[in-house]
Amino acid sequence: MAKEAIVLLSGGIDSTTTLAIARAEGYDVFALSFDYGQRHRVELERAREIAKAFGAVRHLLIQVNLHEIGGSALTDRAVAVPKDRSEGELASGIPVTYVPARNTIFLAFALAWAEVLEVEEIFFGANVIDYSGYPDCRPEYLRAFEEMARLATRAGVEGRMRFRIRAPLLRMTKAEIIRRGRALGVDYRLTWSCYDPVERSGEILACGRCDSCQLRRRGFAEAGLEDPIRYAS
Amino acid sequence: MAKEAIVLLSGGIDSTTTLAIARAEGYDVFALSFDYGQRHRVELERAREIAKAFGAVRHLLIQVNLHEIGGSALTDRAVAVPKDRSEGELASGIPVTYVPARNTIFLAFALAWAEVLEVEEIFFGANVIDYSGYPDCRPEYLRAFEEMARLATRAGVEGRMRFRIRAPLLRMTKAEIIRRGRALGVDYRLTWSCYDPVERSGEILACGRCDSCQLRRRGFAEAGLEDPIRYAS
Numbered sequence: 001m002a003k004e005a006i007v008l009l010s011g012g013i014d015s016t017t018t019l020a021i022a023r024a025e026g027y028d029v030f031a032l033s034f035d036y037g038q039r040h041r042v043e044l045e046r047a048r049e050i051a052k053a054f055g056a057v058r059h060l061l062i063q064v065n066l067h068e069i070g071g072s073a074l075t076d077r078a079v080a081v082p083k084d085r086s087e088g089e090l091a092s093g094i095p096v097t098y099v100p101a102r103n104t105i106f107l108a109f110a111l112a113w114a115e116v117l118e119v120e121e122i123f124f125g126a127n128v129i130d131y132s133g134y135p136d137c138r139p140e141y142l143r144a145f146e147e148m149a150r151l152a153t154r155a156g157v158e159g160r161m162r163f164r165i166r167a168p169l170l171r172m173t174k175a176e177i178i179r180r181g182r183a184l185g186v187d188y189r190l191t192w193s194c195y196d197p198v199e200r201s202g203e204i205l206a207c208g209r210c211d212s213c214q215l216r217r218r219g220f221a222e223a224g225l226e227d228p229i230r231y232a233s
Numbered sequence: 234m235a236k237e238a239i240v241l242l243s244g245g246i247d248s249t250t251t252l253a254i255a256r257a258e259g260y261d262v263f264a265l266s267f268d269y270g271q272r273h274r275v276e277l278e279r280a281r282e283i284a285k286a287f288g289a290v291r292h293l294l295i296q297v298n299l300h301e302i303g304g305s306a307l308t309d310r311a312v313a314v315p316k317d318r319s320e321g322e323l324a325s326g327i328p329v330t331y332v333p334a335r336n337t338i339f340l341a342f343a344l345a346w347a348e349v350l351e352v353e354e355i356f357f358g359a360n361v362i363d364y365s366g367y368p369d370c371r372p373e374y375l376r377a378f379e380e381m382a383r384l385a386t387r388a389g390v391e392g393r394m395r396f397r398i399r400a401p402l403l404r405m406t407k408a409e410i411i412r413r414g415r416a417l418g419v420d421y422r423l424t425w426s427c428y429d430p431v432e433r434s435g436e437i438l439a440c441g442r443c444d445s446c447q448l449r450r451r452g453f454a455e456a457g458l459e460d461p462i463r464y465a466s
Binding site for chain 1: 295296336337342346374382384389390
């Protein structure tokens with residue numbers, strides 16, 4: 001029987017590379033994306049193209065109105081996306097782009113779909129190196145989620161299935177992730193990272209200055225590769 | 234400072250009684266309901282009336298398209314809602330009305346809102362007596378969720394907040410729940426339980442035969458009280 005996995009796909013570098021890794025390991029992939037009112041909705045179009053490029057069996061887009069809950073620069077227009085932060089600032093604390101319980105919500109949907117599809121593996125591009133500030137990317141969180149998932153589900157309680165969160169990028173730097181993805185044939189032109197896109201002459205460009213753009217640019221620089229996308233500044 | 238709590242409110246007997254208990258304990262309440270494509274959407278109108286009747290500070294309705302995930306009689310029209318099951322059948326196993334990971338998804342949203350509002354208590358009408366078949370109503374599940382929640386959130390990791398799932402109905406029978414609610418002034422005419430509503434002469438009626446209707450009717454009978462709603466049969 002074919003190996004099957006769910007992959008959380010935001011359309012960024014990490015989730016796209018995670019998808020490439022799952023495919024390279026021989027998994028048939030069910031890609032799952034979320035429209036949560038993020039400023040950077042262009043990533044959803046990219047996610048669709050990426051799922052197609054990698055031959056996902058299915059790509060499911062779930063609408064969740066996190067903006068009504070608020071509390072993050074990514075979903076709340078009243079909170080500004082930070083720009084031009086120094087390397088020290090990037091590395092310290094939890095940024096305002098943290099979305100409360102976002103990964104828990106996303107993984108909960110993935111768990112529901114996993115139980116329905118009878119798929120045990122959920123691939124998730126969590127990373128503790130570049131975004132050490134996000135609590136819901138750390139390995140102890142992922143283990144706690146797995147334990148909760150076992151008790152939450154019919155298949156888990158009955159012992160028929162054991163849900164696992166696979167986070168192959170967990171301890172890789174952005175440069176290592178990019179090199180790995182390139183080796184697996186990822187076209188990073190398709191990926192979207194910017195939190196605060198800029199429209200210029202009808203074209204949507206990455207701002208080049210938010211945390212995510214900065215980490216991306218530094219990652220490509222450290223990998224010694226050219227970033228194929230265009231920036232507004 | 235006022236005590237504040239989030240209450241998961243479906244509009245049924247259990248969540249409504251839970252709301253009444255939270256109010257009686259002196260909490261200012263933020264009510265949270267979900268439109269998840271359930272057959273019994275009438276419960277959402279009831280939830281709104283109930284939140285208003287109990288003076289909730291706010292009532293937030295979140296849209297989540299669980300029907301695209303499927304896998305349950307409550308969200309998938311291809312799966313029939315069971316009718317006229319015997320007491321033995323009701324007590325055994327996990328019914329097809331189980332919605333995979335539904336409570337995990339709901340609690341994840343509650344957790345997100347709790348972190349934004351800076352509220353530690355989440356009231357949830359989970360019960361292990363009447364619905365012993367649902368894995369995500371059991372105390373071990375609730376404890377695992379709390380542990381995961383601690384690791385998932387900025388406030389939890391920083392030690393500023395400790396999220397607790399309060400399940401005051403956990404070990405009560407339906408009759409005990411109804412008596413408790415009556416004592417707290419709940420008007421059960423407002424509540425909706427039926428999984429498979431019937432339309433008759435423009436009026437929406439409870440079917441009277443699904444598991445939820447049967448448990449409700451038996452609860453009122455055992456409590457020695459009259460059920461104020463009308464049934465189709």
